[in-house]
Amino acid sequence: MSGVSLLGALLASGVDVATAAAPAWQESFARDERQSDGATLRYRLFTPQPAPGGGKPPLVLFLHGAGERGDDNAAQLKHGVGEFHRRQAKHPCLVLVPQCPEGRKWVEVDWGGGGGAGTFPAEPSEPLRLTLEVVDGLIAAGKVDPDRVYVTGLSMGGYGTWYAAGMPGSRFAAAAPICGGGDPAWAKRYLGLPVWAFHGDDDRAVPVGRSREMIEAIRAAGGDPKYTEYPGVGHDSWTRTYADDAFHAWLFAQRWARD
Numbered sequence: 001m002s003g004v005s006l007l008g009a010l011l012a013s014g015v016d017v018a019t020a021a022a023p024a025w026q027e028s029f030a031r032d033e034r035q036s037d038g039a040t041l042r043y044r045l046f047t048p049q050p051a052p053g054g055g056k057p058p059l060v061l062f063l064h065g066a067g068e069r070g071d072d073n074a075a076q077l078k079h080g081v082g083e084f085h086r087r088q089a090k091h092p093c094l095v096l097v098p099q100c101p102e103g104r105k106w107v108e109v110d111w112g113g114g115g116g117a118g119t120f121p122a123e124p125s126e127p128l129r130l131t132l133e134v135v136d137g138l139i140a141a142g143k144v145d146p147d148r149v150y151v152t153g154l155s156m157g158g159y160g161t162w163y164a165a166g167m168p169g170s171r172f173a174a175a176a177p178i179c180g181g182g183d184p185a186w187a188k189r190y191l192g193l194p195v196w197a198f199h200g201d202d203d204r205a206v207p208v209g210r211s212r213e214m215i216e217a218i219r220a221a222g223g224d225p226k227y228t229e230y231p232g233v234g235h236d237s238w239t240r241t242y243a244d245d246a247f248h249a250w251l252f253a254q255r256w257a258r259d
Contacts, residue, residue, distance in 0.1 A: 025085045026077050029097065033073075034130045041130035042073040043098035047143075048088055058252060059094045059144040060084055061135055061172075063153030063160040069102045076100075079154060080242040087245075091252045094144055098131045106131075106153070106160025111181075116210060120163060120183035128160055135171065147256040152176035154238040155206060162214065166190060174254035176247070178238045179203055181210030184217035191218070194254045195225035198241045200233030226250075 029044035048057050062084070064076040076099040084095045100106055106128050109119045124132065139146050151172045153161040158180015165175035166182070166189040174194040195218065199211035208229065215227045230237050241247055 022074065022077075023082065025082060026074070028085070029077065029081075029095070031073050034134050036130055036133060039126050039130060041098055041101075041127055041134070042071060043096060043131070043134060044073060044077060045097070046085060046095040048092040048094065051092065056142070056145040057093050058148030058150065059096060059135070059138060060251075061131070061149070061151045061164070062095060062097045063106055063131075063151070063157030063164075064097070064099070065153075065155035065157055066105075067155075069100045069104070069156075071099070071101060073099055080238050083242040083248075087248055091248055093252070094138065096131075096134060096138070098127065098134065100127045100156070106156055107163045109159065109181075111156075111159075111206065114207075114209075115213060116181050116183045117213075118183065118185055120166075120186060124163065124167065128164065132164065132167075132171075139171065146171070148173055148252070148254070149256075150174045150176070150251055150254065152178065152251070153180065154178040155180060155235065158206070158211075162186075165193060165195070173256045174251055176241075176251060177211070177214075178241055179206050179211070179235055181206055182214040184213050187214070187217035187221040187223070190225065191221060191223045192257065193223075194250075195223075196228070196247070196250060197225060198228045198230070198237050200230045200235065200237040202232055203235045203237070205235040 029046045034041045068075040076097050104127050108125045138144050149171050151161050151164050158177040161175050161177035162182030165172050166186040176196050178198045197211050199208045201208045218225045
């Protein structure tokens with residue numbers, strides 16, 4: 001059967017083509033949802049095989065970009081997530097990948113602003129609030145090592161990473177925002193938190209200055225964040241970051257160390 005005929009057959013049979021074409025590894029991410037105060041958050045969750053020694057695995061919260069918003073509970077697996085699945089033998093972990101609904105943001109801020117000072121709202125957006133409820137539920141249920149809970153995300157998810165990691169009572173042991181933006185006024189909130197930020201210096205979607213100002217503000221406050229800036233790279237600074245073994249080694253070496 002030709003590719004065109006196969007596509008037509010799938011459409012005629014009512015099969016979701018995106019699902020049919022999805023990589024096999026994605027099926028190992030269970031589908032679930034969180035309902036709270038009349039709102040619904042769909043998410044995918046990968047759970048590794050139990051460790052031989054019985055130890056609890058770490059948890060990675062992965063926040064996708066704006067292009068993967070929706071309600072299919074599938075598009076959010078498109079970028080970066082597979083790199084965590086591919087390394088399960090070396091770095092076993094739960095991977096939580098929520099999907100932000102269309103028209104919403106992980107952080108309700110203007111992406112077109114020239115700088116982030118004073119832009120972060122006092123309360124998280126509804127999608128991020130529900131996401132953190134799922135994280136807290138996994139911790140409370142004893143499913144993960146509470147000292148090894150990490151957050152990372154790209155673009156819109158980079159904003160969400162900065163926000164989630166800077167919230168009062170943050171439960172994260174490390175944060176890795178990629179091509180996102182934060183609020184420099186929150187700089188002191190990241191003191192003692194291992195942070196590694198990434199950005200391409202030719203990014204036309206989220207200006208590189210949004211990461212630079214965060215790193216500068218944290219350093220000025222006395223922190224020591226890591227920062228990688230890719231020369232000549234545009235908005236896609238996530239592909240090479242998540243494919244880098246050194247990044248994964250750094251992330252999974254972090255443990256809760258703040259007061």
